[in-house]
Amino acid sequence: MRNIAVVGVGYVGLVTGTCFADLGNKVVALDISEEKIEKLQQGIMPIYEPGLAEVVKRNVEAGRLTFTTNYTETLKDAEFVFICVGTPSGVDGEADLQYVRQAAETIAQEMDHELIIINKSTVPVGTGDWVAEIIHDAQPKPIPFSVVSCPEFLREGSALQDFMNPDRTVLGSLNVEAADKVAQLHLPLRAPIIVTDLRTAEMIKYASNAFLATKISFINEIANICEALGADVKEVAIGMGVDKRIGPRFLDAGVGFGGSCFPKDVLALKHMATVQGKHPQLLEAVMDINYYQRKQVVLKIRELLGEDLSGKTIGLLGLAFKPNTDDMRDAPSIVVTELLIEAGAKVKGYDPVSMDVARRVIRGITFCKDPYEVAQDADVLVIMTEWNEFKQLDMIRVNKLMNQPIIIDGRNIYDPEIMTEQGFMYRGFGRGYNGRTLDD
């Protein structure tokens, strides 16, 4: 049992603190938002993450996990402090580090014994050194401390599982002893531990996210070529993926990546490179292709309904940036809705979980209670998020309800042939001649 403090109970902090508590440690989790802490104390989660509420409850009841807004209480017994505050995108994609600075300064002012301070927020390369400087300068009297970078690799929607079964733990520090102590904390996870210097650890995080984003934009580019040449990208991905050097994951073509991580991290890495006088052409292409995928929804609709979309009704199934989350940050559905409204169309939408969040971030859309209400009188139905509940819809009913039975499958969840047999005009992304078979 170790004493751990977590600063920032957003996505990363809440999952990290909860999981360390579940491993038997004593965790105090702090946030400056009183509202968030009060809700957590009542068992109300600030985010939707499958399984999280139960694990939080279990650990709060066992006395291993507490929530507070008070720094003194948080740091009192702590040996390790995880900084997990947000690093939103600022101007030009540059990461905004105001919350990291604030956390580092307050820790420096409040600490009264030696601490290992661990950066888990995704921060630009060099931030670890900067945090060490801030703490050094802000301490009222010198107390020893070390800074370790321990980037997170949690996917929203499967964060608990990712935490407990990581592919690796990456630790970066100039202080080998501190890195070793943080490594001990991670031993129960039984994953390879890579110990390196601070800047390299920070870079591993950006390079990993940028690589996965590149893999997605790559398969989307291949999908666009498949479409023109009559090949099926889903089968191409399977054929590529069995090659162990390539691997099958992150080769799903469609409307592209969104969320709080890939777009922000690719832009931040691009910004870091540009500042250093480098030309990050590949990263630029990754972002361009990703935007084009969103635009393609409208291009595909225009190809079927004609240029003028005024008065047409388009239904969106799925609004969150991916399934099993209510997160709408940089969700493709936002841009697609904007483009459709700009083109004069009426937009209806439904998401199994993110409706409340969506109401706050998407304007001009009519929210529906289920997929069938979306289908009612729609000219086109677009699959934006591959929620399980969309995979087995009553397609005969959907067909009857629609004004015209047209489906744009932005996540390639349906079989083009079956959809055509059921009377739909079907367009996927990269499914051979735009979803048509050669005989059409």
Ligand code: UGA
């Ligand atoms: C991502 C990384 O996968 C995590 O390892 C990392 O820790 C996290 O960012 C972060 O930096 O915090 P996340 O954004 O939660 O996690 O979600 P992913 O499952 O990676 O999906 C990202 C986006 O890519 C989604 O919009 C998804 O729909 C899209 N995607 C994913 C595709 O379009 N195709 C694919 O084949 C895979």
